Amino acid sequence: xxxxxxxxxxxxxxxxxxxxxxxxxxxxxxxxxxxxxxxxxxxxxxxxxxxxxxxxxxxxxxxxxxxxxxxxxxxxxxxxxxxxxxxxxxxxxxxxxxxxxxxxxxxxxxxxxxxxxxxxxxxxxxxxxxxxxxxxxxxxxxxxxxxxxxxxxxxxxxxxxxxxxxxxxxxxxxxxxxxxxxxxxxxxxxxxxxxxxxxxxxxxxxxxxxxxxxxxxxxxxxxxxxxxxxxxxxxxxxxxxxxxxxxxxxxxxxxxxxxxxxxxxxxxxxxxxxxxxxxxxxxxxxxxxxx
Amino acid sequence: xxxxxxxxxxxxxxxxxxxxxxxxxxxxxxxxxxxxxxxxxxxxxxxxxxxxxxxxxxxxxxxxxxxxxxxxxxxxxxxxxxxxxxxxxxxxxxxxxxxxxxxxxxxxxxxxxxxxxxxxxxxxxxxxxxxxxxxxxxxxxxxxxxxxxxxxxxxxxxxxxxxxxxxxxxxxxxxxxxxxxxxxxxxxxxxxxxxxxxxxxxxxxxxxxxxxxxxxxxxxxxxxxxxxxxxxxxxxxxxxxxxxxxxxxxxxxxxxxxxxxxxxxxxxxxxxxxxxxxxxxxxxxxxxxxxxxxxxxxxxxxxxxxxxxxxxxxxxxxxxxxxxxxxxxxxxxxxxxxxxxxxxxxxxxxxxxxxxxxxxxxxxxxxxxxxxxxxxxxxxxxxxxxxxxxxxxxxxxxxxxxxxxxxxxxxxxxxxxxx
Numbered sequence: 239x240x241x242x243x244x245x246x247x248x249x250x251x252x253x254x255x256x257x258x259x260x261x262x263x264x265x266x267x268x269x270x271x272x273x274x275x276x277x278x279x280x281x282x283x284x285x286x287x288x289x290x291x292x293x294x295x296x297x298x299x300x301x302x303x304x305x306x307x308x309x310x311x312x313x314x315x316x317x318x319x320x321x322x323x324x325x326x327x328x329x330x331x332x333x334x335x336x337x338x339x340x341x342x343x344x345x346x347x348x349x350x351x352x353x354x355x356x357x358x359x360x361x362x363x364x365x366x367x368x369x370x371x372x373x374x375x376x377x378x379x380x381x382x383x384x385x386x387x388x389x390x391x392x393x394x395x396x397x398x399x400x401x402x403x404x405x406x407x408x409x410x411x412x413x414x415x416x417x418x419x420x421x422x423x424x425x426x427x428x429x430x431x432x433x434x435x436x437x438x439x440x441x442x443x444x445x446x447x448x449x450x451x452x453x454x455x456x457x458x459x460x461x462x463x464x465x466x467x468x469x470x471x472x473x474x475x476x477x478x479x480x481x482x483x484x485x486x487x488x489x490x491x492x493x494x495x496x497x498x499x500x501x502x503x504x505x506x507x508x509x510x511x512x513x514x515x516x517x518x519x520x521x522x523x524x525x526x527x528x529x
Numbered sequence: 530x531x532x533x534x535x536x537x538x539x540x541x542x543x544x545x546x547x548x549x550x551x552x553x554x555x556x557x558x559x560x561x562x563x564x565x566x567x568x569x570x571x572x573x574x575x576x577x578x579x580x581x582x583x584x585x586x587x588x589x590x591x592x593x594x595x596x597x598x599x600x601x602x603x604x605x606x607x608x609x610x611x612x613x614x615x616x617x618x619x620x621x622x623x624x625x626x627x628x629x630x631x632x633x634x635x636x637x638x639x640x641x642x643x644x645x646x647x648x649x650x651x652x653x654x655x656x657x658x659x660x661x662x663x664x665x666x667x668x669x670x671x672x673x674x675x676x677x678x679x680x681x682x683x684x685x686x687x688x689x690x691x692x693x694x695x696x697x698x699x700x701x702x703x704x705x706x707x708x709x710x711x712x713x714x715x716x717x718x719x720x721x722x723x724x725x726x727x728x729x730x731x732x733x734x735x736x737x738x739x740x741x742x743x744x745x746x747x748x749x750x751x752x753x754x755x756x757x758x759x760x761x762x763x764x765x766x767x768x769x770x771x772x773x774x775x776x777x778x779x780x781x782x783x784x785x786x787x788x789x790x791x792x793x794x795x796x797x798x799x800x801x802x803x804x805x806x807x808x809x810x811x812x813x814x815x816x817x818x819x820x821x822x823x824x825x826x827x828x829x830x831x832x833x834x835x836x837x838x839x840x841x842x843x844x845x846x847x848x849x850x851x852x853x854x855x856x857x858x859x860x861x862x863x864x865x866x867x868x869x870x871x872x873x874x875x876x877x878x879x880x881x882x883x884x885x886x887x888x889x890x891x892x893x894x895x896x897x898x899x900x901x902x903x904x905x906x907x908x909x910x911x912x913x914x915x916x917x918x919x920x921x922x923x924x925x926x927x928x929x930x931x932x933x934x935x936x937x938x939x940x941x942x943x944x945x946x947x948x
Contacts, residue, residue: 282610384775387719474721475774476916491603494906
C-alpha cells in the first residue's frame with residue numbers, strides 16, 4: 239500500500255496545499271502589496287514614487303483619521319462589553335429549562351443568518367420611518383426625529399450591532415455551558431453555591447474558554463466595523479460615526495487618497511494584531527488559573 | 530479506501546471549480562464593446578440608445594454592452610488600478626474624470642466631426658477639469674445639469690409669490706411663506722451629498738473669481754473670503770423641516786412631492802424622482818439668488834455626463850461610430866428629454882416647463898460651473914458641511930459654529946493639498 243511510503247495520506251497535503259495556495263494568492267499577496275504601496279504615493283493607478291514614511295506621518299497627524307480611531311475604539315469597547323453581557327444572559331436563559339427552548343434558540347440565532355448589510359438597511363428603515371411615525375402618533379418630540387441623523391447615532395449603531403452580534407456569541411456560550419459537568423453543580427449546591435453565587439463562582443469561571451473566544455473575536459470584528467455603518471449612516475452626520483474601515487473605503491477609494499489610506503489600513507492591522515495577542519495572553523493565563 | 534478516493538475527488542472538484550470561477554470573472558467577450566456609464570438614473574434611456582445602435586449595426590457582429598455599476602466612481606478607479614479600462618465611458622465632469630484623464634488612457638477626440646456642434650462654454654468646463662487645464666478634447670460633454678431652487682409652482686401661486694432675483698427678495702419669499710404657516714425648504718441631509726447643492730449654488734455668486742487658483746497656490750483662504758457664503762448657508766438651514774439631519778434623499782423628495790414644502794435646493798436630476806412620487810406636480814427651477822447684484826446670480830451648471838473613449842480599445846471603429854451616433858442631435862434630444870437635463874450641443878434645447886426658468890439663464894450663458902469640481906479630489910466638502918449643519922441642529926451658537934466651519938474648510942483643504 240502507498241501508505242507505507244507516506245506517513246500521512248497525500249490527500250491531506252493536496253487539500254491543505256490548495257487552501258494554502260488560494261490563501262497566499264488572494265490574501266497574503268494583496269496584503270504584502272498593500273504594505274508596499276503604503277510607502278509610495280500611488281493613486282491606485284498610474285505612476286508612483288517612493289515617499290518613505292510620509293503616509294504614516296499623515297495618518298498620525300490627520301485630525302479626522304485620529305477621530306476615526308477614537309470612534310472605533312469606543313465602539314469596539316462598548317459593543318464588546320454589551321454583546322458579551324447580553325449573550326451570557328441569553329445563553330444562561332436558553333440553557334435553563336424554559337418552555338419552547340429549541341424554538342427560542344432558533345429565534346435568537348436568526349440574526350446571524352442575515353447579512354449585516356441587510357440588517358443595517360432594515361434598521362435604517364425602522365429608525366428613519368417607523369419610529370418617527372410612531373413618535374408623531376404619540377406626540378413625542380424625541381421619538382419623531384431620526385436617531386441616525388442626531389448626535390446619538392453612535393448608540394443606534396451599537397444597538398443594531400448587539401442585536402445582530404449576540405447570536406454568534408450566545409451560541410458559543412451555550413456550547414460552553416453544555417460542556418460543564420452536571421456533577422459540579424451538584425457539588426456546588428452541597429457547598430451552598432446557588433443562584434447568583436453559583437453563576438459567579440462556578441459557571442462563569444468554567445466558561446473561561448468560551449469567554450476567551452468571544453472576547454477576542456468580538457474585539458477583532460468590532461475594530462473593523464463597516465457594514466452596518468455604511469448601511470445606516472455612511473459615516474455621518476458630519477463624521478461622527480466614521481469608523482476606520484469606513485474612512486479607508488471612503489477616503490481611499492472615493493477621494494483619491496489611496497496611499498495614505500493603505501498606510502492607515504496597515505496601522506489598523508497592527509492595532510488589531512497587537513490587541514488580539516494581548517487579549518489572548520491575558521485571557522489564556524486566566525484560563526490556566528481557573529483550570 | 531473508498532473514503533480516501535471520495536476526499537480526493539472532492540478536493541479535485543474544489544480545485545477545478547475555483548480555477549474556472551476565476552477565469553469566469555475575467556473573461557470578457559471579444560465581440561463586445563463595453564459602455565461604462567456612471568449614472569443609474571439614466572440607465573433606462575442609455576439602454577434604449579444602445580439597443581437602437583446595436584440594431585442599426587447588427588451586421589458588424591460587434592455589440593455595445595451597457596454597464597452601470599452602483600458606486601461607479603469607485604468601480605472605475607478600482608478598474609483603473611488593474612489597467613482594465615472600459616471601451617467607452619460616460620462620466621461626470623468631476624475630479625474622477627481628472628484622474629482618469631491624467632492617467633493618460635483616453636483617446637483624443639479633437640478631430641471628430643461632432644466637435645464643432647458643442648458649446649464652447651461647456652467644452653471649456655471639460656478643459657478646466659483636465660490636468661493642467663490642457664486644451665485637448667479627451668472627452669465631449671453630452672448632457673449638462675443645473676443646480677438651483679426647485680419650487681412648487683402651484684404653492685407659489687397660492688401665496689402670489691414670484692421668482693426672487695436677489696438675496697433680499699429671496700429672504701422676503703421665505704418670510705412670506707413662514708408667515709403663511711408654510712415650510713420653505715425640505716432638506717435631505719442624512720445623505721450628505723445633498724448638502725452640496727446649496728453650497729454649489731451660492732459659492733459661484735459670492736466667491737472671488739480667482740479664488741480656486743489662489744487657494745490652490747495657498748495665496749488665499751476660505752476664512753477670509755467665504756464668510757458671507759457660510760452665513761447665508763446657515764441662514765437657509767433655519768427654514769427647513771424639523772428633522773433636517775435625519776431625512777434621506779428619497780424621503781425628502783417624497784415629502785416635497787406631497788406638498789410639504791415650497792422649495793427644494795437640489796438639481797434638475799431630482800425632478801424625475803419627485804415626479805415619480807407625484808406625476809401631477811407643477812415644478813419650475815430658478816437660480817439661487819445668493820447676491821443682491823442680480824448679474825452675479827448664475828445658474829450653477831456643469832457637465833453632468835461626458836463621453837470619452839479608451840485609447841487602447843480593440844474596436845476603434847465601433848467606438849467611433851457609437852460616439853457619432855450618440856452625438857446626433859436627435860439622439861441627444863431623446864436623452865435630454867428623458868432626463869430633464871440640458872444639452873451642450875448647439876440647437877438642442879430643453880423645452881420642458883419644469884426647468885424653463887433655468888433653461889432661459891443657460892441659453893443666455895449666465896452659467897457658472899460647480900465649485901466643487903475645482904476642489905482637490907480628496908476634499909470631502911460634503912462631510913464638512915454635514916458637521917456644520919449638525920452643529921447647528923445640536924444648538925451650537927451661530928457665530929462660533931461659522932468660525933469653526935471656516936477654519937475647518939481651510940485645514941481640511943490643506944490636508945489634502947499637500948502634494
